[in-house]
Amino acid sequence: MTIRFDDQVVVITGAAHGLGRSHALEFARRGARVVVNDLGGARDGVGESSEAAAAVVAEIEAAGGQAMANGASVADRDAVAGMVTQVIERWGRIDVLINNAGILRDKTFSKMSMEDFDTVVAVHQTGTANCTHAVWPHMCEQQFGRIVMTSSASGIYGNFGQSNYGAAKMGVVGLMNTLAQEGSKYNIRVNTLAPVATTRMTEELFPPNVKELLKPELVTPAVIFMSGADAPTRQVISAGGGAFARVVVQETPGAWLPNHECDAEHLAAAWDQISGTDGALELQGAGEQTMKFLQMAATNLGIDLS
Numbered sequence: 008m009t010i011r012f013d014d015q016v017v018v019i020t021g022a023a024h025g026l027g028r029s030h031a032l033e034f035a036r037r038g039a040r041v042v043v044n045d046l047g048g049a050r051d052g053v054g055e056s057s058e059a060a061a062a063v064v065a066e067i068e069a070a071g072g073q074a075m076a077n078g079a080s081v082a083d084r085d086a087v088a089g090m091v092t093q094v095i096e097r098w099g100r101i102d103v104l105i106n107n108a109g110i111l112r113d114k115t116f117s118k119m120s121m122e123d124f125d126t127v128v129a130v131h132q133t134g135t136a137n138c139t140h141a142v143w144p145h146m147c148e149q150q151f152g153r154i155v156m157t158s159s160a161s162g163i164y165g166n167f168g169q170s171n172y173g174a175a176k177m178g179v180v181g182l183m184n185t186l187a188q189e190g191s192k193y194n195i196r197v198n199t200l201a202p203v204a205t206t207r208m209t210e211e212l213f214p215p216n217v218k219e220l221l222k223p224e225l226v227t228p229a230v231i232f233m234s235g236a237d238a239p240t241r242q243v244i245s246a247g248g249g250a251f252a253r254v255v256v257q258e259t260p261g262a263w264l265p266n267h268e269c270d271a272e273h274l275a276a277a278w279d280q281i282s283g284t285d286g287a288l289e290l291q292g293a294g295e296q297t298m299k300f301l302q303m304a305a306t307n308l309g310i311d312l313s
Contacts, residue, residue, distance in 0.1 A: 010235040012039035016098045017234070020044045020081050020138055021108030023059035025206030026157075029223035030105055030230050031063055035072035037231070042094055043067075044077045044108070080127075081108045081134030091141040094173045101142045103234045104154045106135040106179070107132075109172075116170040124171040131175035136182060143195075150229060152195035153234040156183050158243065159201055163254060181242060187241035188292060197242035198233040203247025225249045241291075257287040258296065263303045 017034045021027040023045035035041045045060040060076040067074040075097065079086035083260055094101055110130050112123040146152025161169045162176025180199055187197040204226050205218040229246040232238065236297070243254035262280045264273050290296055305312045 010037065010231055010248065012037050012103070012234070014038070014040075015102035016040045016042065016100050017093060017103040017105065018042040018044060018094060018101055018138070018142065019107055020126060020134070022105075023047060023063055026202055026204055027105070027107040028063050028224045028256045030107065031074070033224075033227045033231060034103070034234075035067040035070065035074060037216040039103070040073040040098055041067060041073075042075055042090070044079060044080055044081075045091060046108075080130075081106075081131040081138055084137050085087040087134075087137045087141050091145070095145065100149055101145050102140050102149075102151060104138060105155045105157075105230060105234070106138055107157050108134055109157065111169075111172060113168045113172070113192045115168050119171065124174075127171035128175045128178070131172065132178040132182075135179050135243045139182070139186065143190075143268075146190075146195050147193045150194050152190065152193065153238055154186065154190075154195065154197045155230055155233050156180070156197070157202065158199045160203070160245070163201060163243070183243075184241060185290075191240065191295055196233075196238045198238065198240060200226070200228075200229055200233070201243055201245040210280075220248050235309070255289050257284070257289050258299075259284055260286045260288075261303070263307045265307070 012034055015038070017039040019031050019034070019041065021025050022031045022041075022043040024264045027045070031041050031043050043060045047057055049058055057078050060078065064074040064076045067125055075094075077090045077093065081087060091101065108130060110127060112119075112127050114123065114292040134211045135156055142152070142154075146154075156179040157176075158180050159172065159176040160166065161173045161180075162180070165173055176294060183197045183199045188196070190197055202223075203221060204223045205221045206223060225248055226246040229244045233242070233244065246255055259282060262277045264270075264277065290299075301312065304310075
C-alpha cells in the first residue's frame with residue numbers, strides 16, 4: 008500500500024539541508040504541505056539565513072507541491088510557538104512533526120565549556136521538546152498525530168568527543184518513551200530515527216568514495232514509514248545506506264539477594280548471573296520494572312501479591 012500524505016501538514020525542523028531537505032522533498036512528493044523550518048545557521052549554530060529554506064520551498068513548489076519557509080530557532084520557545092500559530096492560520100492543522108534540527112560543538116568533555124554543552128542540549132533535546140509541546144494540543148484536538156525524534160548512535164552507543172550531543176540524543180529517546188504512552192489515546196504515535204548519512208554535520212567523517220553510499224535519501228524511507236497512518240509507536244529505527252534496523256533496550260532477568268546478603272560484595276559475587284542476557288526482556292514502561300522487582304522479592308520471600 009502506498010503511503011500518502013494528501014491534505015496533511017508536515018513540519019520539519021532543520022529542513023534546509025541534508026536529511027531535513029531529503030525528508031521535505033519526499034513528503035511533498037507524497038502529497039503533503041510542508042513547513043521547511045530552518046534557522047539557517049552554521050554547523051555550530053552560529054548565524055542565520057533564510058536562503059537555504061527558501062530554496063527548498065522553491066524546489067517543492069516548482070514540482071507542483073505546497074510549502075512554506077520558517078526561520079524559527081527550535082531553542083526559542085516563543086519563536087516555535089509563533090511558527091505553529093503561522094502554520095495553523097495558513098493550513099488549519101499539523102499532522103506530522105519531524106524533529107530534525109541540530110548542531111555540533113564537538114570536544115572532549117574535559118575541554119568542553121558548559122556553554123557548549125548547554126547550547127547543544129538546548130537545540131537537540133530542549134528544541135525537540137519545544138516543537139513537540141507546541142504541536143501537541145493541536146494533535147490531541149484532531150485525534151491524530153505522528154512525531155519523529157532524531158537520535159544518533161552517538162547517544163545510543165556513545166562517541167568520543169560528543170558528550171553534549173550524545174546526552175541530548177539519548178534524551179529524546181526518553182521523551183519518546185513517555186510521549187508514546189501519553190499520546191496513545193489521541194492516536195498520536197511517536198518514534199525515533201537514528202540515522203547514518205553524509206550531511207553538513209558528518210561530511211568530514213567520511214571519505215569521498217563512501218559519500219554516495221550514505222546519501223540522506225537512503226534514510227528518509229524510515230521517516231516516511233514512521234509518519235504514515237499505519238505507523239508503529241515507541242520504536243527506534245536506525246537507518247543508513249539503504250539498510251534499516253530496530254534498536255532495542257532490554258533488561259536481564261537479574262538476581263535477587265536476601266536481606267542478609269543484600270550488600271555490594273554479594274552483588275559482585277552474583278554479577279555473572281545479574282549481567283547474563285539469557286531471557287532478557289524488552290520492557291514497555293517503568294511500571295513493568297517495578298512489578299518485576301516486586302514479584303522477584305515477593306516470590307523469594309513467599310509473599311502473595313494478589
